[in-house]
Each structure stands twice: as structure tokens, then as C-alpha cells.
Amino acid sequence: MVRVAPSPTGDPHVGTAYMALFNYALAQTTGGRFILRIEDTDRTRYQEDSERQITEALTWLGLSYHEGPDVGGPNGPYRQSERTDIYRENTQTLIDNGTAYRCFCTPERLAELRRAQRARKEPPGYDGLCRGLLPEEVEAKLAENTPFVIRLKVPKDRAVVFHDELRGDVEIEGKTIDDQVLLKSDGFPTYHLANVVDDHLMEVTDVIRAEEWITSTPKHVLLYEAFGWEKPRFRHMPLLRNKDKSKISKRKNPTSLIWYKENGYLPEALLNFLALMGYSSPDGEEMFDLASMLRDFDVKRISTSSPVFDMDKLLWLNGEYIRADSEANLTQRVLDHLAYRRERGLEPDAAEADVLAWIDANGGLDGDAARDFVGRTMPLVQERIKTLQEYAPLTRCFFASDVSGYAQEEMVPKKRNAGEVEDLLRGIVGALEKLESWDTASIEALLRSLCEEYSWKPRELFQPVRVAVTGSKISPPLFETMELLGRETTLARLGAAVEV
RNA sequence: GCCCCCAUCGUCCAGCCUGGUCCAGGACAUCAGCCUUUCAAGCUGAAGACACGGGUUCAAAUCCCGUUGGGGGUACCA
Numbered sequence: 001m002v003r004v005a006p007s008p009t010g011d012p013h014v015g016t017a018y019m020a021l022f023n024y025a026l027a028q029t030t031g032g033r034f035i036l037r038i039e040d041t042d043r044t045r046y047q048e049d050s051e052r053q054i055t056e057a058l059t060w061l062g063l064s065y066h067e068g069p070d071v072g073g074p075n076g077p078y079r080q081s082e083r084t085d086i087y088r089e090n091t092q093t094l095i096d097n098g099t100a101y102r103c104f105c106t107p108e109r110l111a112e113l114r115r116a117q118r119a120r121k122e123p124p125g126y127d128g129l130c131r132g133l134l135p136e137e138v139e140a141k142l143a144e145n146t147p148f149v150i151r152l153k154v155p156k157d158r159a160v161v162f163h164d165e166l167r168g169d170v171e172i173e174g175k176t177i178d179d180q181v182l183l184k185s186d187g188f189p190t191y192h193l194a195n196v197v198d199d200h201l202m203e204v205t206d207v208i209r210a211e212e213w214i215t216s217t218p219k220h221v222l223l224y225e226a227f228g229w230e231k232p233r234f235r236h237m238p239l240l241r242n243k244d245k246s247k248i249s250k251r252k253n254p255t256s257l258i259w260y261k262e263n264g265y266l267p268e269a270l271l272n273f274l275a276l277m278g279y280s281s282p283d284g285e286e287m288f289d290l291a292s293m294l295r296d297f298d299v300k301r302i303s304t305s306s307p308v309f310d311m312d313k314l315l316w317l318n319g320e321y322i323r324a325d326s327e328a329n330l331t332q333r334v335l336d337h338l339a340y341r342r343e344r345g346l347e348p349d350a351a352e353a354d355v356l357a358w359i360d361a362n363g364g365l366d367g368d369a370a371r372d373f374v375g376r377t378m379p380l381v382q383e384r385i386k387t388l389q390e391y392a393p394l395t396r397c398f399f400a401s402d403v404s405g406y407a408q409e410e411m412v413p414k415k416r417n418a419g420e421v422e423d424l425l426r427g428i429v430g431a432l433e434k435l436e437s438w439d440t441a442s443i444e445a446l447l448r449s450l451c452e453e454y455s456w457k458p459r460e461l462f463q464p465v466r467v468a469v470t471g472s473k474i475s476p477p478l479f480e481t482m483e484l485l486g487r488e489t490t491l492a493r494l495g496a497a498v499e500v
Numbered sequence: 501g502c503c504c505c506c507a508u509c510g511u512c513c514a515g516c517c518u519g520g521u522c523c524a525g526g527a528c529a530u531c532a533g534c535c536u537u538u539c540a541a542g543c544u545g546a547a548g549a550c551a552c553g554g555g556u557u558c559a560a561a562u563c564c565c566g567u568u569g570g571g572g573g574u575a576c577c578a
Contacts, residue, residue, distance in 0.1 A: 007578050042577055107576070114575095123502045124574065149576050167505075176503050176574085184576040191578050215504050215573040238506080238571095245570060273512095276527090280513050286527055303513080306571065310511050313528045323541075384540045394539085447537085462537040474539045 001204045002027045003035035004058075004065075005195065007042065008050030011256035012057035014309075015210065015240055015248065018274045020063045022237060022302065023208050027066075029297045035202055036068030038079045039195070041188045051079075057257040061267045062290055067202075075202040080194045087189040090197050090227070091150050091182055099226035100182060102148045103130040104141050125178040126151065150183040152192075152222060160218035165235045166304055172218045180219045192216060196223040199232060208235045211306065212247070235299065238278045238306040248309055262344060264337055264388030269318040277307040287320055319386035330382060331375040337388040339365045351396040358399035373398070376484055380476035394476065398484060403471030404496055410473055411464040411497065416456075421464045424454055425498045428465060429491060438487045444479040468497035 004020040006013065020036075027034040036058065038051050055070050067073025077083055094100035103126070105113075114124045131153065133141075141148065156175045163169050182193040189197070199207065214236050224231045242252040254260065260270050268289050275293055276286060280303075282296050322330065338356060341348070342365075348356055362369040377395050385391055397403050412421050428450060435446055451461050466478050469490055475481060482490045 005578090009578075039578065045577065103576095110576085118501090121501055147576095164505095170504070172503065178574075181576050186576075188576085190576070195578090210572095211505065212572055212578090236505080241571080243511085247572070276512060278513090284514065284526065286513080300517095305506050307513085308511060310528070313512065316528055319541090381540090383542090386540095444537085458537055460537095466538060470538095472538090475537095476539085478537055 001033050001035065001202065002206050002208060003037050003199070003202065003204050005037040005039045005198075005209075006054055007039040007045070008047055008054065009042070009045040010047055010050060011250075011258055012050070012054045014253075014255045014257060014260075014274070016054065017057065017061055017063070017257055017270070018240060018277065019209060019237065020058055020061075021271060021274050022279075022299075023206075024063045024065075025294060025297045026206060026208060026299060028294050032205070033066040034064075035073070035075065035204070036065040036078065037198060037202070038069055038081075039191065040079055040081045041191065041194055043081075043186065043188065053258065057261075060257070060261060061271055063271075080189070080198065083194070083198065084187060084189070086201070087183065087194055087197055088187070091189075091193065094152075094182070094226055095150065097226065099153050099222075100150050101131055101133070101153055102138055102141075103151045103179075103181075104133075104146050104148045105130060123176065128179060131179070147185040149181045149185050151179040152182055152219060152226070154179050154219070154222060160221055162217050162221045162231075162234060164214070164217075165233050165299070166302055167236065170214060170217070172215070174218075177218055177222075180216075182223075192219050192223065196220050196227070196229075200224070200227065200229045205232050206235065207232045208237060211236045211239045211304075235302070236304075237302065238304055240277060241306050241308045243308055245306075245308065253309055253311070258344075262341060262346060262389075264390065265314070265318050266321045266333075266388070269321040270314065272321075273314045273317050276313075277309070278303050278305075287317065315386050322385060322387075323383050325382075327375060327378045327382065331371060331378050334374055334378075334388055334391045335365050335370060337391075349392075351400075352392040354396050354400040355392045377476070380480050380484070384476065397470035397472070397475060397481065400471070403469075403493060406467050406471050411467045413460040413463045416460060422498060424450075424456065424461065425464060425468065425494060427454065429494050429498065432487070432491060432494070435487075438483060440479040440483045443482050447479070464497070465494070468494050 002023040004016065004023050006016040024034050026032065036055070038054070040046055040051070051069065055068065058065065065071065067075060067078065069076075069078040080087075091100060095102070105126075110126070113127055117124045130151070154174055154177045159171050159173045160177065161169055161171045180192055181190050183189055198204075217234060217236075221231060240248040242248055244252070246252070248255060250256065254263075257270075261267075271290055272288060272293075275288070280301055281288055281293065282298065282301065285292075325333070338352070338359070341352075342356070358373075359365055359367075359370045362373070364370065377398050381391065381394050384394055408418070412418055428447070431446055431450060432443070435442055447461065447465070448458065450456075451458050454461065462478055463473065466475050467473055469478070469482060469485065470476075485493075
């Protein structure tokens, strides 16, 4: 039994997907179950929409869970905010057996304490003032309704050792472990308490989480001991990093899974990329989908050094997946992507607006006309785009009614002048008008013959044609583009170019 | 500061556990060439790393110790 336990505090995070992937892989390859648990115990950081976005993002990635807030299961509820009674009851057992205590210290006193400790260059931490409270004193405070928290009574005279399956034994001295708050004064548990209680109750046997939790694992171990519960196996994954090696953050990297979807990344590419971070397949293959990862998945192959999140490599992988896809499927993906962006209310750029305008005028995103036409452009651009988002800029010339926004000099090759280009274009228009069959091969044959006739090199001659027809020096293959546009549009654009 | 984790090309990984086959292999990025109607894609090639110092050993990228560096933690956040 494994779980992923994100907190709904903002956009679904790439780190959540990373953790989910490895938990999912372990569950799938060991016949275990995978739980999604929402850790929403921090009411100040809670964000309404976040949980739905998390579930949607995991679904998008294909990381389905057996149990979770939206799918139910035998170990619910799966939102910690709905389990507060459970935490309260369990905390009471700790108080009863003497492994936890009520602390009535005010936040002000704690802040003052920390300041003093800092001034004395001592490690900050609770001084244990309320540890020694007599039962009557506690009763008195309680009677006065003094707010309190419940703290773990950490044994300061011994070390806590736990075994990390990936890293070996980790030993931390009790005196360096703070008397952790377990239950806040608002009645909500802290992460540490809720996490341990839930993992136990939900029968989680394997905890795979990020490295940042290593130092607090002793607290969790102490809790398992205090409750008399069996510990799960711990595995701490390396932390995803920014280029400067700091923990990945949204200021230095896109961390929102929504961002990747909005920008045309394929879920299988993102997942594959995440898998490559700290993991390698036994056969050394770098491109593998989830199914093939599962075929030979081995937790022992997870490495412990933290990888830098390299967008360049992700982009390359995304391109690989795009090229490996079928034309029909990719066509549908482009359409779905445009629909998704519209649904999200994202402002289209000029190219995207042109594409959408054409599609709207021709039956809409789910119409046959759009699918047919986008499908016909696909062979021209499939190997030229690295994200779905790059489709529109590259194919704008097929959808736009007017492409004449280019600068005049773009049509003029080096060592040629505007007059020469104009003469050439007139000649080309004349020849194309008389061309019998309007297809790629015929157009190419004709233009190449004109190269000889005018003594222009192919690359020279094709440049003004390309700019006139597509509006840019960079375009899909020219002759195919002209065929797809049709004689009428092509000639109109060439004619317009001659005019000016 | 204190505690903990980590350490192979710019980046991601392989090799390390079970020392010799490693003057270290692959991928991304970079550069060059080829292909070529632009841009891509593709192909070929180049450059590029065992952090440092000790120790163990006939032999160390691999084992041990230390140093240095990087990161994380040190909240009534998760």
C-alpha cells in the first residue's frame, strides 16, 4: 500500500507528479494499492480549487489511484480536514500514555525564546517548559480555557535511528529533535501527526516521499513507537532542482502541471522525463512510456542525488513523442489542445487566433472540416513541432486569410534586388496559371525549370515564393504547402506580393 | 550556527553494492560536416567528467576516513 499526499495550496505541482509516479510504479509492480490523500490541515494556505486540479492533473498523466477523495475507498475519508476527530482521539492516547503533553506557551513566548536562543547561538527549539506541568496546573489552565497545543515528548537522551531503503540507516540525536507540535491550537493536526496516523490507519506499508522529509522522519518513528504501531518502509527520493541547484521553485521553473498542459506538453513525455530524473531503466533505454517502465521497474535503481530539472531535455523528449505519434492521433491532440486553451480562457496569440478563426468558421473544433484540414497539414509539420503549442505558429499560413504582414526585404535574397524579384514573381505567376495539374510534384518541377530559365539558384528562387505564399522565410515544405493552399490562394498571394 | 542528505562530462543517467574488462559508456545541449527549397527532422563526427587529500590493496570511479562543495531541515507550513 502506497500513497501520494499533496496539500491543496496552489497549482498542482510537478513534484507531486514526480512522487505520484514512483509510488504508482511501486504499487503497480508489487500488486499493491495506490492512495491519493489530501493533506489540507493548513487552513491558512488552503486553496479552494487546488484539490480538483490535483486530481485532474494526475488523471491527465495517467496516474490513476485506487482510493482517493473523488473515487472513495475503504480507508476514507481521504481529506485530512475530515478526519480531525481521528487525530484528536489518537492524540489523547499519547497524552494518556505519557508520550505527548499539552503546551500552553503563547506564540509570543515561543518567538521570544527563539530570539534569545539565536542571540546565544544555540539551536532554536522548544525549551520544554510545559513538559513539567503538574496535573493540577494543567487542569487549572484548561479550566481557564487557555489555548494550548499538544507536543511530542521527544527523548533527549538517545538517538533515533531509522532505515531508509535507498540510503541506509540514518541516525539523529534526540537532543537535536524539537518537541514537535502534533495538534495545533485550532484543533487541526500538524503534518507529522496526521501523516503517521493516516498512514497507519490506511495501512500504508511503503512511504516514498521527497528528501526534504528525512530530518523529520525520526519524529514519525517516535510517533509510531508511541502508538505501538508497525513502521512502514521509508524511501526518500531526491529533490528536483532549479538550474542553480536550489529546490525547484516556481520562480525559476514552471512547476505547475497545468502550465505543461497549457503549453502543449504531452503527458507521456512529461512522465517519461520525470522518470529519468533519478531513475534509469535496466536496459539503458531513455524513451519509455509508463507501461514499459512498469515492465521492468526496480526501486533499487532510484538514485539519491538530486537532479536539475532540464527543460531542454523535456522539450526534446516531447518532440520525440510528437514524432512517434500517428497523424490522426496527433491531429486530435492539436484540436483538443486548442479547445483546452480556450476553455482555460487563455488569450490566443495572432497565429492561434487565425487558426481558431478558420476552425470556428468551418464547423468548430469538433467538426469534421477542422479534423480533415488539420489532418492534411499534419504530415507537413509533425516533425517540425516540439510541442502542440507550436502547431499554430507554423501552420498559420493555411488558416490566415491574409499573410502579407512580412517585410518587403524578406523576399529579396542576398545578391538580388527588388526589381529582379518582381520580374521573377510575375514570371512565376504566369507559369503557375498555366500549370495543368496542381500538385506537389508538378509545382516543384515547374519551379525548378524556372530556376534554369532565370538562372536563379533553387534556394534563391524559392525564398520570395515562400515569403509571398506563407508570409515568412520559415515555413513548412513549400510545394506541399502550395498544393494544400490551392491554386487560387497561392496565386492571389503571389499576385499581392507583386503589387507592392 | 546546529542536524541530516548528496557528490562521474554544462545537464540527466550507466558503471560503484559483488575493486581489475573504464586512458569511464549513453542521452540532452553545444560545435563541425553531410543531406537539403526555408525551418526542422535525420545521419556522421568533435569537444566535454570520476571534487580534493589521505588510507586499504598487486590494483580504486568503485571500499574507508577527512576536507571542500552543493542541497535540505531547523514553524501552531507541508
